[in-house]
Every structure is written in C-alpha cells, then in structure tokens.
Amino acid sequence: MSPHADSPDGAADNHSPAIQQACPVFATDCLEDSHFPELENRSHLRYTPDDELYDLVCVGFGPASLGIAVALHDTLESRGPPIDVPGLNRSPKVVFLEKQHQFHWHAGMLLPGAKMQITFMKDMASMRNPRSEFTFINYLFKNDRLAEFANLNTFLPQRVEYECYLKWCASWFEEVVSYNQEVVKVVPEKSSTSNGKFTTFVVTSRNLQTGKLESRRTKHVVVAAGGRPNVPPPFPSKHSKVAHSSRFSHVYNKLLPHTQHPYNVAIIGNGQSAAEIFNFLHIHYPNSRTRLLIKGGALRPSDDSPFVNEIFNPARVDSTFNRASELRASSIREDKGTNYGVVRLNLLEHIYETLYMQRVRYGNSPEAEVHWPHRIMPYRCVTEVENSPVVKDGVRLHIRDQSPLYLSEVPDATETREILDFDAVFVATGYHRDLHETLLQDARHLMPRGALNDAKWEVQRDYRLHFADNTVGDDAGVWLQGCCESSHGVSGFPLAQFPAYGTSLTRSGI
Structure with a gap:
C-alpha cells in the first residue's frame, strides 16, 4: 500500500518547517x-x-x-x-x-x-x-x-x-x-x-x-x-517551479523559502500525497493561497475496513492470478479505492474542518469562496502550462473547468476556462512501474x-x-x-x- 500517511495539524512559525530527517546509515562501497x-x-x-x-x-x-x-x-x-x-x-x-x-x-x-x-x-x-x-x-x-x-x-x-x-x-x-x-x-x-x-x-x-x-x-x-514519478502532459518534466510530490520535502523550502510570504501554490491530484501537501502548506505557510485541483467532484476516503483489507492477504494472489482477464481487471478497478486516488479519513476530516473555518471567517457564499486562502477546486483539468507573465519566475495554468456541468443550479450550463498564476506547482499524480520494459x-x-x-x-x-x-x-x-x-x-x-x-x-x- 501507499507509504503516505495521516498528517496532524501543527503550529507554523517564522522559520522554514523542519521535514523529518531520516536516521543516518553509513554507506559502504564494495570492499573485500x-x-x-x-x-x-x-x-x-x-x-x-x-x-x-x-x-x-x-x-x-x-x-x-x-x-x-x-x-x-x-x-x-x-x-x-x-x-x-x-x-x-x-x-x-x-x-x-x-x-x-x-x-x-x-x-x-x-x-x-x-x-x-x-x-x-x-x-x-x-x-x-x-x-x-x-x-x-x-x-x-x-x-x-x-x-x-x-x-x-x-x-x-x-x-x-x-x-x-x-x-x-x-x-x-x-x-x-x-x-x-x-x-x-x-x-x-x-x-x-x-x-x-x-x-x-x-x-x-x-x-x-x-x-x-x-x-x-x-x-x-x-x-x-x-x-518512477509520473508527470503527465501538459506538465513539463523539467521546470524550476513544477515538482512531483516525490520531491516535495527536498524542494519546497527552495521554491517557497519564506513561510510568511503570500505565495500562490497549486497542488494537482486527489490522493493522499496531494492532500498531505495541501494540509502541510496550510499549516506552515499561513499567508499562502493554495489551490488543490482535482478531476473528480470530491476527495474520497481510502477503504481500509477489515473485510476489504483481506485483498492484501497473500492467499488472495492465487485466485486473482487465475481469474479470467476481464474479471481480474474489473476486480482490480474495484480494489483501487484501498490505495489509489484516496485519502485517509482523519486527514479528510481535518481538511474539511480547515475549509469550514474559512466559511466562518470569510463567508459561505460562492462569491466569498473565491477569496478563501485555501480551496479545493473540483472538476478541473489543466490543459496548458506556460511561464507566468505576471508572477516573477512563476507558472501559468490554463484550466478547463467542468464544475458548472455538475454543480450549476441553472439548466444547460457549460464548462468554462480559467487562467491562474502560481509561484509553484506540485504534481501528485502517482508513479510509473514499468522500468523492466526499458531494462x-x-x-x-x-x-x-x-x-x-x-x-x-x-x-x-x-x-x-x-x-x-x-x-x-x-x-x-x-x-x-x-x-x-x-x-x-x-x-x-x-x-x-x-x-x-x-x-x-x-x-x-x-
């Protein structure tokens, strides 16, 4: 399963937040x-x-x-x-x-x-x-x-x-x-x-x-x-202000060096890594404006209930391998909710409380939501990435907004286009696991x-x-x-x- 985790809230300070340091281990070259x-x-x-x-x-x-x-x-x-x-x-x-x-x-x-x-x-x-x-x-x-x-x-x-x-x-x-x-x-x-x-x-x-x-x-x-980190089109694989989530703790304090600065940051993805980064930035960069862009309508919880978790029992591999290919593909799609594009429930609840308090502070209308520091923006798809003409060394995202098709209160709504500029973009879009094909x-x-x-x-x-x-x-x-x-x-x-x-x-x- 995914190694990522539930992240409790914490207090921000004026210094760059400390990422947990791994325990040291001495490395040895091939010796006699x-x-x-x-x-x-x-x-x-x-x-x-x-x-x-x-x-x-x-x-x-x-x-x-x-x-x-x-x-x-x-x-x-x-x-x-x-x-x-x-x-x-x-x-x-x-x-x-x-x-x-x-x-x-x-x-x-x-x-x-x-x-x-x-x-x-x-x-x-x-x-x-x-x-x-x-x-x-x-x-x-x-x-x-x-x-x-x-x-x-x-x-x-x-x-x-x-x-x-x-x-x-x-x-x-x-x-x-x-x-x-x-x-x-x-x-x-x-x-x-x-x-x-x-x-x-x-x-x-x-x-x-x-x-x-x-x-x-x-x-x-x-x-x-x-x-291998998956950075899907249209995101560039090498850009000074676009980073995959796998590099987050190595690069965030270089891209965002001042914790009190009002940075604009985008996070792409709807899984555990995206949610952890979104929550981390809210806690440690209190003046930032973060936007979590997700393709679906909501963040969904991971299913770690005991009966469902039996799919990870070693004995299940035999039946899965011997299943008809169409049935196997169908069951694997059904099992995705245990590990892919999902978030641990207590982190979801913490993020929801964060957004709720913004409703208290800034207002609960759609007009007020535009001014919330931290937003989850559903039904969004990035179609183009370019250098920002308004944010120094920043990134401009061209976004297809399909939320009116799902959330509009009026009939016959159509999708719209958005252009947003950011100081940094973190792409939490998973991994490729096919290195053997190359080797x-x-x-x-x-x-x-x-x-x-x-x-x-x-x-x-x-x-x-x-x-x-x-x-x-x-x-x-x-x-x-x-x-x-x-x-x-x-x-x-x-x-x-x-x-x-x-x-x-x-x-x-x-």
Missing part, C-alpha cells in the same frame, strides 16, 4: 570481506567480487529487495551455512544495485507527524517469520523503546520511526549493496555448454560517482526498482510471441518473466517485484520464488 568485521549488525550474506558469477542481482534496494535480503538471511540463520538446497552447497552470491547514495524510503514525502497507513505487523519479516531478527517489534526492543511504543496503543507508527526501522534493517546488508548504481539494461547471454539456451544475464549499471558503466553477470535477476529492451526477441511493437512482458504466477519456450535455462530467469498489479492484483508482489534457493522469499505488505 576483511573490511567488514567491525559492522555491529552483519547479515549472513557476504560480499562477492564483481568479476564473479552471481546467483542473484537485485535491481534496486527499497523495501521489496530489502525483504528478499531479510528472507535470505533468515533462511541461512535457520538452516545454517551451507544452505541445504540441492546443487547449492554454499551461501548465495548476491548483490543489490541501488541508484540512491544510501537507503531511503519515500524521503520526499517524509512530512512532520505523518503516520503509516498500514500496521507495523506488515514489516520486513513478521508475516513470514515472526521470530526473525528483523521484525519491527525486535527493532523497538533493540532500541529500548518497546514499552514506550506499547503505551502509544497504536499499530501505526510515525513514518519517521518506520524510516529508521527500515534503515536499521538495511544496515545489516551494507556489504552486499552497491549504492550509486543506476541499472541501465539487462541482457541475456548464452553459454557454450547450454544447448543454445540463455543461462546467465549481464546487468549493466552506471556508477553515478564516476559516470562509468559497470557490468555484473548473474543467473537470476530481480527487478524491484520501485516507481529488457535487448531481450524482447525472447518474448513468447516475438518482439511485437506494442507487446508487454508477461509474468508467471511466481513473478518470473515468461520467456519463449526453450530459450532460457531452468536455472536462470528474471523476476519482477512491485510491477505485477495487472496480473497479481493490488497486493501482487508479496512473493518471489527462486528455484536455486528452494524457498519462497516473502516481502512486507508495504
């Missing part, structure tokens, strides 16, 4: 094994030189890959090295390639006071192995806060604490993570003894510190790189039906990419994590199976 004994927490996974053949290369080191690392550690912990799997009499050779310079989890939306939307029990291990070293409960115990957390009487920790927990888990695996590595392609390669089958893959990445390309060979690849461009000839122009990679029940028959060896493959919703449902990335390890690797329900 002898460089690591001083690590306080050290996993059972060991460093492998880049010129050796890996058993597994993971693209990305977010929660999905971290869950895989934890599951591998727990497997080795319970069985004891060497791992008891036929054909593998040693610990697996694993590396995680991460684009960021250290572990981060949605740091761009780490807002003050924000809480998790899901129970801490869906952490890195509890649902798979509650006795694991890596449960959130054990993290609290190790940091001497278990009793105090219990006194909070909540299943929803603040996001800043959960970020610290994830970083604590990640710190165990420093010697098998290579940061500043942006993976650019994954290419299958044949072996001279493979009867014409592809038995390994070459994973090429760009070292963001040196700019040089690096290659690693592996039998298995997991693509778990997370989502595997050079492998499209191995698709079951050939490299058709509009073909998309298909995935099997075990999250393994479906290659054409007899093209890829049984002890090789590519798995996807976090981008299988259309086939596995909204909870469609809790399991990844790797035959070489003889175990199911379970990640959290985040």
Whole structure:
C-alpha cells in the first residue's frame, strides 16, 4: 500500500518547517570481506567480487529487495551455512544495485507527524517469520523503546520511526549493496555448454560517482526498482517551479523559502500525497493561497475496513492470478479505492474542518469562496502550462473547468476556462512501474510471441518473466517485484520464488 500517511495539524512559525530527517546509515562501497568485521549488525550474506558469477542481482534496494535480503538471511540463520538446497552447497552470491547514495524510503514525502497507513505487523519479516531478527517489534526492543511504543496503543507508527526501522534493517546488508548504481539494461547471454539456451544475464549499471558503466553477470535477476514519478502532459518534466510530490520535502523550502510570504501554490491530484501537501502548506505557510485541483467532484476516503483489507492477504494472489482477464481487471478497478486516488479519513476530516473555518471567517457564499486562502477546486483539468507573465519566475495554468456541468443550479450550463498564476506547482499524480520494459529492451526477441511493437512482458504466477519456450535455462530467469498489479492484483508482489534457493522469499505488505 501507499507509504503516505495521516498528517496532524501543527503550529507554523517564522522559520522554514523542519521535514523529518531520516536516521543516518553509513554507506559502504564494495570492499573485500576483511573490511567488514567491525559492522555491529552483519547479515549472513557476504560480499562477492564483481568479476564473479552471481546467483542473484537485485535491481534496486527499497523495501521489496530489502525483504528478499531479510528472507535470505533468515533462511541461512535457520538452516545454517551451507544452505541445504540441492546443487547449492554454499551461501548465495548476491548483490543489490541501488541508484540512491544510501537507503531511503519515500524521503520526499517524509512530512512532520505523518503516520503509516498500514500496521507495523506488515514489516520486513513478521508475516513470514515472526521470530526473525528483523521484525519491527525486535527493532523497538533493540532500541529500548518497546514499552514506550506499547503505551502509544497504536499499530501505526510515525513514518519517521518506520524510516529508521527500515534503515536499521538495511544496515545489516551494507556489504552486499552497491549504492550509486543506476541499472541501465539487462541482457541475456548464452553459454557454450547450454544447448543454445540463455543461462546467465549481464546487468549493466552506471556508477553515478564516476559516470562509468559497470557490468555484473548473474543467473537470476530481480527487478524491484520501485516507481518512477509520473508527470503527465501538459506538465513539463523539467521546470524550476513544477515538482512531483516525490520531491516535495527536498524542494519546497527552495521554491517557497519564506513561510510568511503570500505565495500562490497549486497542488494537482486527489490522493493522499496531494492532500498531505495541501494540509502541510496550510499549516506552515499561513499567508499562502493554495489551490488543490482535482478531476473528480470530491476527495474520497481510502477503504481500509477489515473485510476489504483481506485483498492484501497473500492467499488472495492465487485466485486473482487465475481469474479470467476481464474479471481480474474489473476486480482490480474495484480494489483501487484501498490505495489509489484516496485519502485517509482523519486527514479528510481535518481538511474539511480547515475549509469550514474559512466559511466562518470569510463567508459561505460562492462569491466569498473565491477569496478563501485555501480551496479545493473540483472538476478541473489543466490543459496548458506556460511561464507566468505576471508572477516573477512563476507558472501559468490554463484550466478547463467542468464544475458548472455538475454543480450549476441553472439548466444547460457549460464548462468554462480559467487562467491562474502560481509561484509553484506540485504534481501528485502517482508513479510509473514499468522500468523492466526499458531494462529488457535487448531481450524482447525472447518474448513468447516475438518482439511485437506494442507487446508487454508477461509474468508467471511466481513473478518470473515468461520467456519463449526453450530459450532460457531452468536455472536462470528474471523476476519482477512491485510491477505485477495487472496480473497479481493490488497486493501482487508479496512473493518471489527462486528455484536455486528452494524457498519462497516473502516481502512486507508495504
């Protein structure tokens, strides 16, 4: 589910509001094994030189890959090295390639006071192995806060604490993570003894510190790189005053440096991130004028009721995957209300109270609403974006206003056009989760039906990419994590199976 959260109100001051700072974690370059004994927490996974053949290369080191690392550690912990799997009499050779310079989890939306939307029990291990070293409960115990957390009487920790927990888990695996590595392609390669089958893959990445390309060979690849920010047309992908919500906490105090200034700010979107930003600006920029532009008629609450929440149970994946395609697509659309374009109810209620107090202060008529500092503007669609001629370095939005079609009290109303100028625009329009299509461009000839122009990679029940028959060896493959919703449902990335390890690797329900 979405990592974003319920944001309580708070007091503004004359200083730029402090975004929660993630807990520090030291980053380690790929070093020889002898460089690591001083690590306080050290996993059972060991460093492998880049010129050796890996058993597994993971693209990305977010929660999905971290869950895989934890599951591998727990497997080795319970069985004891060497791992008891036929054909593998040693610990697996694993590396995680991460684009960021250290572990981060949605740091761009780490807002003050924000809480998790899901129970801490869906952490890195509890649902798979509650006795694991890596449960959130054990993290609290190790940091001497278990009793105090219990006194909070909540299943929803603040996001800043959960970020610290994830970083604590990640710190165990420093010697098998290579940061500043942006993976650019994954290419299958044949072996001279493979009867014409592809038995390994070459994973090429760009070292963001040196700019040089690096290659690693592996039998298995997991693509778990997370989502890429979706900035839809007509918004420019690169503009000094237009930012995606994923960058909010990194850029807001640069775009809006003075908290008492009467900035004009637009937020685009109708989900949790948009609502959090709208609420944050109201609290910390009391003289600002904010406009939340939404396509629909109202912000809607997320459905986290217990029966509906059963769609996230791992057992639901089988029935979803085996469902007829039309029925599966229909049920996935029905399930969207749990996570997409929706807002946690208590944040909705807080925002509604904010707008209500504006009715008290400024008046309750449509004429008075125009002068409210903070407005939700429904049935709006941005059609054009350009530099503002009236706001210095600002942005002008051309907007199609369809609200008269739905809200007018007179018959035969027509849509209108608006032109609004802003100091900054924050676009909270979700993410693309299709990086594997780009990374595997050079492998499209191995698709079951050939490299058709509009073909998309298909995935099997075990999250393994479906290659054409007899093209890829049984002890090789590519798995996807976090981008299988259309086939596995909204909870469609809790399991990844790797035959070489003889175990199911379970990640959290985040």
